[in-house]
Amino acid sequence: MIIRQAPDIRPSEITPEADFRGRREFLRRAGVAGMGLLAGSGCAADDKPADPGELRRLDVASGSPFSTDEAPNSLEDIMSYCNFYEFGLDKRDPAKLSGDFQPRPWSVTVDGEAEVTGTFDLDDFIGPHPIEERVYRLRCVEAWSMVVPWNGIPLGDVLKRFKPTSRAKYVAFETVVRPEEMPGQRRGVLDFPYVEGLTMAEAMHPLTILAVGVYGVTLPNQNGAPIRLVVPWKYGFKSIKSIVRISFTEKEPPTTWNLAAPREYGFYANVNPEVDHPRWSQASERRVGTGFFGDRQPTVLFNGYGEQVASLYDGLDLRKFF
Ligand SMILES: Nc1nc2c(c(=O)[nH]1)N[C@H]1C(S)=C(S)[C@@H](COP(=O)(O)O)O[C@H]1N2
Numbered sequence: 001m002i003i004r005q006a007p008d009i010r011p012s013e014i015t016p017e018a019d020f021r022g023r024r025e026f027l028r029r030a031g032v033a034g035m036g037l038l039a040g041s042g043c044a045a046d047d048k049p050a051d052p053g054e055l056r057r058l059d060v061a062s063g064s065p066f067s068t069d070e071a072p073n074s075l076e077d078i079m080s081y082c083n084f085y086e087f088g089l090d091k092r093d094p095a096k097l098s099g100d101f102q103p104r105p106w107s108v109t110v111d112g113e114a115e116v117t118g119t120f121d122l123d124d125f126i127g128p129h130p131i132e133e134r135v136y137r138l139r140c141v142e143a144w145s146m147v148v149p150w151n152g153i154p155l156g157d158v159l160k161r162f163k164p165t166s167r168a169k170y171v172a173f174e175t176v177v178r179p180e181e182m183p184g185q186r187r188g189v190l191d192f193p194y195v196e197g198l199t200m201a202e203a204m205h206p207l208t209i210l211a212v213g214v215y216g217v218t219l220p221n222q223n224g225a226p227i228r229l230v231v232p233w234k235y236g237f238k239s240i241k242s243i244v245r246i247s248f249t250e251k252e253p254p255t256t257w258n259l260a261a262p263r264e265y266g267f268y269a270n271v272n273p274e275v276d277h278p279r280w281s282q283a284s285e286r287r288v289g290t291g292f293f294g295d296r297q298p299t300v301l302f303n304g305y306g307e308q309v310a311s312l313y314d315g316l317d318l319r320k321f322f
């Protein structure tokens, strides 16, 4: 089992970015030196994020060649500025309204075109894989971005264990449905469950991970606890949160934002500064946590991961398959 039952730490005890480059030192001091994560958020008293509960420490191997050395956003930024419509539409809703969500115990069902299928406890599901740190850029289709030090496991390594058949051409993902714990699901702004999908080649690509933590602790509820996808060269909406089902399919699976607005959101959703959203430009992005409003910077094709992933799309018209 990889998620250690180390002494629980409260989010208010975490001093992540301060010691980001000295992980061991950070973990040693995490229980002692609190900088008041939530207190520092500048929220009014009636606007306080919910206590996201226990965040447990993870054993994480850092130093991945896939990590960017750009400055990561603070854990406070990452936890307080979220998209997770199951908890509401406002960026602050997931932090404020996810306190009742229970990310443990958790199980993931694997089905479809594979030799091994079934429902697995999360610890068994991720257990065989060492957790790696991957510091990735996250580019939302809404034209803001962050840098997030995820902790996770390569999706491809996990999928191989289930021996997909030759008919498996895509991988579909589904988020949990729990209207009692997820107030946004009681209001039907989107058709839930939230669903997403990747081609098999995208799913097997070494950049694609299942994240189970951030900054060396288990994922906060608002960031997709206990397990979410991270596909750094695609718009953030592909990185589906709180996954309960993974299905190997022969046909391209439906995806939530494509179903909601097919002209605005395609299946591929590769970050591309030259393919504008019908209602706004994708040429630049606002980096959350810089400057007063966030400094604008140019957006890069495939979110800067073109060297690794461009060959996946050889011969594909990126305007047509947006
Ligand atoms: N189930 C689910 N997954 C989701 C979303 C959502 O609303 N529901 N929002 C997506 C969008 S639009 C983005 S930008 C990222 C944001 O991840 P973060 O809030 O952890 O930064 O999550 C994605 N995954």
Ligand SMILES: [Mo]
Pocket (backbone or CB within 6 Å): 083, 139, 140, 141, 142, 235, 236, 237
């Ligand atoms: Mo997004």
